[in-house]
Amino acid sequence: MTVHRPLAAISLIAVSALVVAGCGASAGASSDADGAGDDAAETITYTWDRNVAGEDEDPVYEATTVEVPLDPERIVAFEMATVDTVGSLGGEITGAPLESVPEYLQGFLADDAFNAGTLFEADLIEIEAQQPDLIIIGGRSSGLYEDLSEIAPTIDLGIRGTYLETLENNVTFLGEVLGAEDEAAAALDELNAGIEEARTAAAAAGTGLGLMVSGGQLNALAPSGAEGGSANVRGGLLYDVFGVTPVVEDVRSATHGEPVSFEFLLEHDPDVLWVIDRDVATGEAEQGAAAQVLDNEIVHQTTASTTDSIVYLDPVAWYIVYGGIATTQLLIDDVMQIAK
Numbered sequence: 001m002t003v004h005r006p007l008a009a010i011s012l013i014a015v016s017a018l019v020v021a022g023c024g025a026s027a028g029a030s031s032d033a034d035g036a037g038d039d040a041a042e043t044i045t046y047t048w049d050r051n052v053a054g055e056d057e058d059p060v061y062e063a064t065t066v067e068v069p070l071d072p073e074r075i076v077a078f079e080m081a082t083v084d085t086v087g088s089l090g091g092e093i094t095g096a097p098l099e100s101v102p103e104y105l106q107g108f109l110a111d112d113a114f115n116a117g118t119l120f121e122a123d124l125i126e127i128e129a130q131q132p133d134l135i136i137i138g139g140r141s142s143g144l145y146e147d148l149s150e151i152a153p154t155i156d157l158g159i160r161g162t163y164l165e166t167l168e169n170n171v172t173f174l175g176e177v178l179g180a181e182d183e184a185a186a187a188l189d190e191l192n193a194g195i196e197e198a199r200t201a202a203a204a205a206g207t208g209l210g211l212m213v214s215g216g217q218l219n220a221l222a223p224s225g226a227e228g229g230s231a232n233v234r235g236g237l238l239y240d241v242f243g244v245t246p247v248v249e250d251v252r253s254a255t256h257g258e259p260v261s262f263e264f265l266l267e268h269d270p271d272v273l274w275v276i277d278r279d280v281a282t283g284e285a286e287q288g289a290a291a292q293v294l295d296n297e298i299v300h301q302t303t304a305s306t307t308d309s310i311v312y313l314d315p316v317a318w319y320i321v322y323g324g325i326a327t328t329q330l331l332i333d334d335v336m337q338i339a340k
Contacts, residue, residue, distance in 0.1 A: 043067040044176055046155050050145065064145075066153050071179050072133035076116050079138035082157055083108050084324025085171055088187065089180040095130055102316045104326065120144075127151055134177075139322075159233060159322065162224075163241050167191075167323050187325050191332070198335040199243040205309065205338045206271030207247040210238045212319075213290035214278035217259040221276075222251035234322055238274050242335050247271075262298040272338060273304040274311050281315035311337050 046068050049061040076095040077083045083093050083101060087108020095116040101109065114130055117123035119140040127135070128151045135148045138158030148154040157170050168188060175184025202208065210221030212235075223246060224236030238244045247270035248254040255264070265273070275294070279285035290312065294305075304310050317330040 043069055044173075046173065048156055048160070050156060051142070055143070064156075066149075066155050068153055068155060068177055069133050070177060072177065074130065074132045074134075076127060076130070076132040076135045076152075078116065078119060078122070078141035078144065079136055079157055080105065080321045081170065081323030081327065082136045082138065082174070084321060084326050085174050086178065088325035089171075089175055089178050089183050091178050091180075094132060095127060102321065104316075104330070105321075105324075122148055124148075124151065163233060163237060163323070167328060170323060171325060191325065191328050194329065194332040195241065198332045201339040202238075202242050202244045202272075202335055206245070208238065208244040208272040208274055209247050209251070209265070209268065209270040210235070210244070210274045210276070211265075212276050212278050213293050216293055218261070218265070218293075220248075220251050220255045220260045220264070221274075222246070222255075234319065237318065237331070238335075241331070244272070244274065262296060265302055265304075266298055269303050271303055271307070272309045272311060273302070274313060276313050276318050277315045278319060281319040309338065311335075 044067075045065060047063055047065040050064040051059045052062045053060040074094040075086060075091065077086065077093050078097060080100065080102065083096055083105050086093055087105065091108075092110045093108055093113060094110050095114045096109065097118050098109075098113065098115045100119055114126060115123065116127055120143075122141075122144050124147055127148070132152045135152050135154040137144055137148065137154060137156050142156050142158055145154055145156065157173075159166050160169065171184050171188055175181045212219040212221055221235040221238065223239035224233050233240075239246055247268045254268075273294075275290050277285065277287075277290035279289055280287055291310075294310065299305050311334065313334045314330050317327045317334070321327045
């Protein structure tokens with residue numbers, strides 16, 4: 001049931017617009033205008049709490065404020081959701097870790113886009129030579145801030161709060177940076193409607209279990225609940241954003257945080273199995289690898305199998321990118337596969 005969609009089929013969509021507040025672990029934005037004359041503000045202020053501790057030290061957060069140029073011509077993005085949202089709002093990315101840009105987002109790169117390094121190591125010489133106006137990091141690349149901020153204004157648009165909070169904040173902020181506020185608001189409204197439709201379809205489908213398949217092992221995904229951290233937030237997408245009813249009330253306790261067996265699937269017997277193939281997402285396996293793992297006599301006895309309700313989710317969108325306008329539409333479309 002895996003759906004592969006061409007980039008052209010991805011529409012602009014999203015969640016209700018949110019005023020971006022600059023407190024706690026949230027990012028904040030405000031125009032740097034003097035209120036006089038007709039001249040537009042040239043920068044927008046962005047503030048976030050940055051971890052300034054060493055790699056093996058307990059996190060220590062420090063408020064960091066950067067003046068971001070409006071309508072930047074040359075944007076370097078180490079954060080894939082930024083590639084997504086900038087492109088979806090009509091901009092383009094001048095530089096990125098090119099080997100990490102998913103196929104469905106490559107159309108958002110400039111024709112002459114340069115390779116900025118990897119998610120963990122920036123090509124500082126090349127980036128400086130390209131003279132970007134703005135550099136955006138997040139997640140795996142957050143540790144690059146110190147070096148990159150010496151080249152150009154650098155901000156971190158990584159995960160802060162829930163998926164929807166991160167999406168709303170970043171789409172709204174980038175819409176203002178690009179001068180595409182109306183487009184950003186329209187996209188968020190459309191995505192919000194799509195998510196509500198998908199939630200209705202997921203609720204009607206009955207109980208579900210998110211399943212990560214990797215190296216032939218099965219790992220049950222759990223709602224993120226009150227626990228922080230990007231791994232919990234990513235794993236909880238199905239339940240937290242799309243309202244899938246967990247087949248087990250406390251998935252994490254039921255599985256003890258360990259891989260689960262095929263017998264576990266049969267014992268708890270969810271109405272729907274929602275499957276992410278991690279090996280495909282990381283390029284370690286070809287499409288269809290998870291389906292081969294689940295093609296056995298035990299799984300064939302489950303309700304999900306007998307009712308053709310094993311849904312294979314886009315692994316890159318669900319596991320790698322996390323956020324962005326086009327990516328969120330992919331998530332919606334994946335959940336809507338269950339609507340019959």
